[in-house]
Amino acid sequence: MSFPKNFLWGGATAANQFEGAWDEDGKGASVPDHVRGGTLTRPRQWDKEIQAGVYYPSHEAVDFYHHYKEDIAIYGEMGFKCFRLSINWARIYPNGEDDEPNKKGLEFYHNVFAECRKNGIEPLVTISHYELPWALSVKYNGWTGRGVIDAYVKYATTLFKEYKDEVRYWLTFNEINTGALFYGRIMSLGMQVRDGQTMYENNETPIQINDRFTALHNQFVASAKAVMTGHEINPDFQIGCMIAFVQVYPYTCNPVEIQMVQQIKQINNWFCSDVQILGKYPGYMNRYFHEHNIHFRTEPEDAEILQKGTVDFYSFSYYMSNVFALHPDKETVSGNMSRGMKNPYLKISDWGWQIDPVGLRITLNEIYDRYRIPVMVVENGLGADDERSEDGKFHDTYRISYLRDHIKAMKEAVEDGVDLMGYTMWGCTDLVSASTGEMKKRYGFVYVDKDNDGNGDLHRERKDSFYWYKKVIASNGEALD
Numbered sequence: 001m002s003f004p005k006n007f008l009w010g011g012a013t014a015a016n017q018f019e020g021a022w023d024e025d026g027k028g029a030s031v032p033d034h035v036r037g038g039t040l041t042r043p044r045q046w047d048k049e050i051q052a053g054v055y056y057p058s059h060e061a062v063d064f065y066h067h068y069k070e071d072i073a074i075y076g077e078m079g080f081k082c083f084r085l086s087i088n089w090a091r092i093y094p095n096g097e098d099d100e101p102n103k104k105g106l107e108f109y110h111n112v113f114a115e116c117r118k119n120g121i122e123p124l125v126t127i128s129h130y131e132l133p134w135a136l137s138v139k140y141n142g143w144t145g146r147g148v149i150d151a152y153v154k155y156a157t158t159l160f161k162e163y164k165d166e167v168r169y170w171l172t173f174n175e176i177n178t179g180a181l182f183y184g185r186i187m188s189l190g191m192q193v194r195d196g197q198t199m200y201e202n203n204e205t206p207i208q209i210n211d212r213f214t215a216l217h218n219q220f221v222a223s224a225k226a227v228m229t230g231h232e233i234n235p236d237f238q239i240g241c242m243i244a245f246v247q248v249y250p251y252t253c254n255p256v257e258i259q260m261v262q263q264i265k266q267i268n269n270w271f272c273s274d275v276q277i278l279g280k281y282p283g284y285m286n287r288y289f290h291e292h293n294i295h296f297r298t299e300p301e302d303a304e305i306l307q308k309g310t311v312d313f314y315s316f317s318y319y320m321s322n323v324f325a326l327h328p329d330k331e332t333v334s335g336n337m338s339r340g341m342k343n344p345y346l347k348i349s350d351w352g353w354q355i356d357p358v359g360l361r362i363t364l365n366e367i368y369d370r371y372r373i374p375v376m377v378v379e380n381g382l383g384a385d386d387e388r389s390e391d392g393k394f395h396d397t398y399r400i401s402y403l404r405d406h407i408k409a410m411k412e413a414v415e416d417g418v419d420l421m422g423y424t425m426w427g428c429t430d431l432v433s434a435s436t437g438e439m440k441k442r443y444g445f446v447y448v449d450k451d452n453d454g455n456g457d458l459h460r461e462r463k464d465s466f467y468w469y470k471k472v473i474a475s476n477g478e479a480l481d
């Protein structure tokens with residue numbers, strides 16, 4: 001057994017990290033346009049007012065807006081079957097809920113999809129990838145206000161109608177489960193925080209926690225409504241959820257520790273997809289809310305909406321695993337999502353993420369066993385500081401080896417019986433890092449000439465991994481060496 005014939009091989013991006021042109025052709029500001037660049041040790045900071053002379057990485061990003069033809073042609077050359085991108089909400093509705101959509105914004109994505117078709121590539125669109133229009137963030141305190149549900153449904157409906165014959169695969173929200181955790185406040189839920197607050201500052205009051213769960217609930221309702229509307233507009237649409245899945249292991253075989261880890265996994269990994277696939281809040285979360293005195297706002301009609309608007313497939317990002325212990329007295333590591341113990345069996349990336357391909361096989365099996373619906377890996381990859389070799393090229397063997405091991409793990413999972421639809425490697429062209437705002441943390445098969453301070457002429461170059469992935473796709477995942 002091997003990868004299915006129509007397997008969706010490709011790459012993934014997000015508008016705020018890739019497109020640039022943040023205020024061109026009528027686009028409004030989005031939340032990430034207010035977030036400064038940082039590094040692993042200097043966290044990104046949020047500014048209520050965009051400051052003159054400060055560098056905001058999303059403003060130019062790597063300028064896909066003006067390079068899309070070249071970029072998509074390169075994907076065509078690599079043999080991509082699928083290209084995951086997000087649509088920037090504020091490019092379509094500059095203030096999030098304007099009366100009419102911005103024609104130039106709509107036209108841009110028509111052009112992008114036309115290029116995809118020309119190159120035999122199926123687009124996979126994330127409707128909202130950490131990109132709430134700034135005006136909505138201010139007016140409703142991000143997703144806390146119920147008005148954002150209507151604005152989102154209007155925006156999604158516009159996309160579904162406009163691109164009905166150009167796009168078949170959709171994701172309602174990127175990594176919706178980050179909203180269940182404190183660090184989802186800014187990027188995922190677009191909530192207003194203290195001026196100058198940094199991205200991973202954990203200073204929520206009980207009221208703010210309640211608001212955060214209200215905001216997440218509103219996203220669930222918005223997602224469910226969009227799924228229903230999408231299916232009415234085109235019954236062929238395949239609409240998925242998207243979860244940041246960080247695999248978690250217990251440090252010992254102590255059952256109390258195993259139960260603790262099970263609960264961490266329920267809250268971090270399973271909660272949101274249980275709602276989006278099974279159509280209601282799981283019992284373990286109702287208990288958690290009760291025991292933690294968390295109260296969020298719902299409306300009587302919401303239960304039926306959640307029940308009816310369940311998604312067609314499960315998609316997720318997978319980069320790492322973590323270890324948790326009852327008595328965490330060991331060395332710790334941290335990714336942008338989580339902090340856990342050092343796993344002595346695993347290596348870590350330069351940014352501290354524990355590399356665990358076997359964990360991907362475990363994860364795929366767990367997901368499929370739970371839901372029995374098609375699954376897609378829509379993000380996976382290695383962030384590394386690529387250096388040009390003496391021969392002038394980028395020999396990113398470490399990236400090839402990371403990807404090879406993860407693709408092998410997917411193959412094992414397919415042999416285990418998992419219905420796997422596809423794989424879009426994260427950041428196929430170098431782009432801005434979401435967690436640190438750096439350019440230096442590169443994922444791409446394609447290098448972009450730009451540094452952390454914004455210097456560079458943005459030209460593109462093929463790395464060794466480009467040629468390797470081309471062969472992987474041509475052989476449908478057989479030629480991995």
Ligand code: BG6
Pocket residue numbers: 014017174175244317336379383426432433434435436441
């Ligand atoms: C995921 C996000 O969390 O991980 C992406 O969906 C992000 O937006 C990716 O870029 C990799 O994380 P980072 O922080 O290395 O860019």
